[in-house]
Amino acid sequence: MTQTPATLLLARGDIMRIMTTADYLVAADEVFAAAAAGKASSPQPMHLPAKRGGFHAKGACLSLERDYVAVKINGNFPANPAELGRPTIQGVIFLADASNGDILAILDSIEVTLRRTAAASALAARRLAKPESHVLLVCGCGEQGRAHAVAFREVMPLKRLLLWDRNREAAETLASELTSATQIDAIAVTELPDASRSADVIATCTTAREPFLGPGLVAPGTFIAAVGADNPDKSEIAPSLMATATVVADVVEQCAVMGDLHHAIEAGLMSKEDVHAELTEVVAGAKGRRSPEEIIIFDSTGTGLLDVASAAAIYRRCASVTDIRSIELAEG
8 A cells, every 4th residue: 555645734924935926927827717617616615603703614726747735724813813813714735646645735724715816816917907007996995905915916017005904903004015015115094085086096995884885986908906895795796887887707606606796786787697707818919808998806705716726836846845934935
């Protein structure tokens, strides 16, 4: 009997040392291309509600140089940072060889969830935002907002970064950090309408349960990555804006249950058939922007495809390293 390979146990710090923003973008591009070719798939996630938040489980398969399967279980508790000083998201990713069941790795999910979510938004923006876009507005200045600002910088010629949060101090702190780290003019803003109308690209990364972005707040041609609505109770984009925009979903069936699309359908303003495309079709080149004036909303609920792609990339990067602590820090 051949020896079963050792299982890698990777903490968040380990993952931060070996993966860059560009690595997550490559992994996201790779998995959506694989899905378009029938080499990757993901079932609908499972959601388990809890008193102060909830848990969800997402799984996916990916066939590259070997066959992988990953299952992620995340807890999502939005009040944790303010009330308990703990992260909003905590969880693990289980990565296995799909051809024989070997357990390849067990990974902390916090960094992967942040970075792979931002990578999907940046991937969509690279293909759907207007080429001349250079002003980004990030709504929600927590860790996901920071991850999005960093990821968008990889795919767009950003000249100005606007940051809005109901907590003014959070916006100011992130603005100072990003100005120093990126050399881009990052500004904390208090007036959302002025900021949103001046932005070429908007990323909404909040825990809002009521929509705050509507038709009168968005200029023609804007690209919006709507990220915060990852369960049926959350909502960032007004159904009326969803109905008048071009909607691209990461996964239509999933967005119809838990994304901003879900609320537009409940309001009777949209159906699943009104969605222009899934991200897989956009990456494959089958669908895209049709007019400089159209507002495009990427409804992102987070697919297991991104988890298996990221986990496989991490495993491939470090499987041959005997001491992961010897790997140089990937990013400052």
